[in-house]
Amino acid sequence: MPVTIGDVARKAGVGRGTVSRVLNNRPNVDPDTRARVQAVIDELDFVPSTTARRLSLGRSQTVAVVVPFLTRPSVVERLRGIESGLVAAGLDMIAMNVESAARRDAILHDIARPERIDGLLLVSIAPHEEELARIQGTGLPVVLVDAHHRRVPRVVTDDVGGGRLAASHLLALGHRRIGFVGDVPKPGFGFASSRLRFRGVEQALRAEGLAIRGEHLGLAEHSRPNARASAEAILEQTGRPTAIVAASDTEALGVLEAAAALGLAVPDDLSVIGYDDVEAADFVGLTTIHQPLAETGERAVARLVSLIAGREDGPLREVLPVMLVVRRTTGPAPAPDPSP
Template identity: 60%
Template sequence: MTIGDVARLAGVGRGTVSRVLNERANVDPMTRARVLAAIKDLDYVPSQTARRLSLGRTQTIAVILPFLTRPSAVERLRGIEFASVVAGYDMIVFNVETAERRDAVFRDLPRAERVDGLIIVSLSPHPDELERIRRFGLPTVLVDAHHRGLPRVVADDVLGGRLATEHLLGLGHRRVGFIGDLPRVPLAFASSRLRQSGYRRALHEAGLEVHAELVASGVHSRHRGLELARGMLTRQRPPTAIVCASDTQAAGALEAAESLGLSVPLDLSVVGYDDLDLADHLHLTTVRQPLFDSGVRAVQKLLLGIDGGPMTPLREVLPIRLVVRESTAPPLHPAIPRRSVAVS
């Protein structure tokens, strides 16, 4: 069965059938009805390849994101995939874990695959990368990344860090630590830095000092979170609570407390960030951000650009909220520093 068979049965030209299939507006309603009836009578299924050629598109979206195996990245990608499938688009994923891989992906992307649009997750484009994207006229949307000139879907990470810290301050904690990612890494993530900014702001507004020994950063992993938390908790004046830039790092902090014989939340309160499935399992108080929804919104915004429309608003901020579970409680002695814990 071909488009010609549909045209003959409907008494129209091939071009008219094509316009109906591609949902163009410039077709008389009665003519459209005849074409649709012919398609139904013939049980005609249009070739996706032919449809793509007729639209001048590949119906494919490229996604660049770092560390694909991280739970937060997986959840964002699930949202992107869901919205892409609903819209009839395929998806090509470029996993970036080193600066060299990042350079190669941005350099070769336009040559490697013909795509209709690009979504960049958690990587703010460098000037040369942005120039390449613009030169090829590729509609682009950022997720969890920032650039004034590009449409982006973000959460308010400063607010998130602030909510986590204010929750602990409200419980009576005064020595609150922070564990996040390294401030300068080749891939230049911004979210951890912004969450730490919110933590610092909350302490300042409460009239409390930010103690350098209670702010730690390292490679993003559960094990490193354990090491950093253990280092804090074995100080002469340890924190009574720790804010972590992710649930993964918070899981490490919980392990550190257990290894030192500390009870959570009796001896130590811990707050994470993301609200992954892991957080519910660990009864972890955390900041929930809409990871799946951020992927969905990025695709929806990108499709507007692919269709030639404005991708507004340029900066879309998705809501976040604090989810309180059993890992936080008032400190045993709010005004008295706890004794240090001996390292065994």
């Protein structure tokens, strides 16, 4: 029922090869012939079969996108950017959701079947050496989003800079005792952002001759309740910090819960700053660091498209800037203790 290239060729009185040349804007076609063929294409509303095209080209016009925890808002936002980038590039997407280390390994193991996909996008997942070796051994182009690995092109946001930005904001408000609530890397995944953001905070403090005290640092598996527990442990001490930087908004919400539970007013007694700028951050008025999440996805697609086309352009590591969003959970540091 659907129109094929043969139908067009017959109706236009040319060979199938000529129609193909017209379709793909190849040279060596007489302008008159080209126009005539194009007219028939329009008249019959002919759309070439992607499947046939793929088979004969030996390419699948499809990229696989592996994302962990599709439920996290930040991941969704990245995916949105990826999707729109792929649509623009005329590529199809196979999305794979990864929620466990086992499935992560299974996918990374099987993915390297180049006859199924032309490219691979790993979001917040850093491949192991051996996995990477196998994937690159097949010649499959790979780009990482929000993950790090020397030797693999990647698009990340400036986590260290974001940490500095958060700390500088607090320093500017007069805070001197600053705590940090973050998460430990989940084994098998490449979540390095908490550590990097911490590093940024440290840098900013060190520039002022300050440091985070060990007892003002709380690390646990990423979750709101865990962050709440970490924050309570920090805030129950005497000499508690006047401000806390959280490695994510989710964790910042846990910190806010802890403050409420301990009867601390925010921001009068305690300033809190998060990271990600998820929707809930706006609702609770959380000061946070905003990242261009969708843009990381778009840039990553652009890089991948170049690689698929055999172009090897751009730097291996592309860093997108972040932005401070000031809302209502940060304020001037409370007056210091009377002691000098």
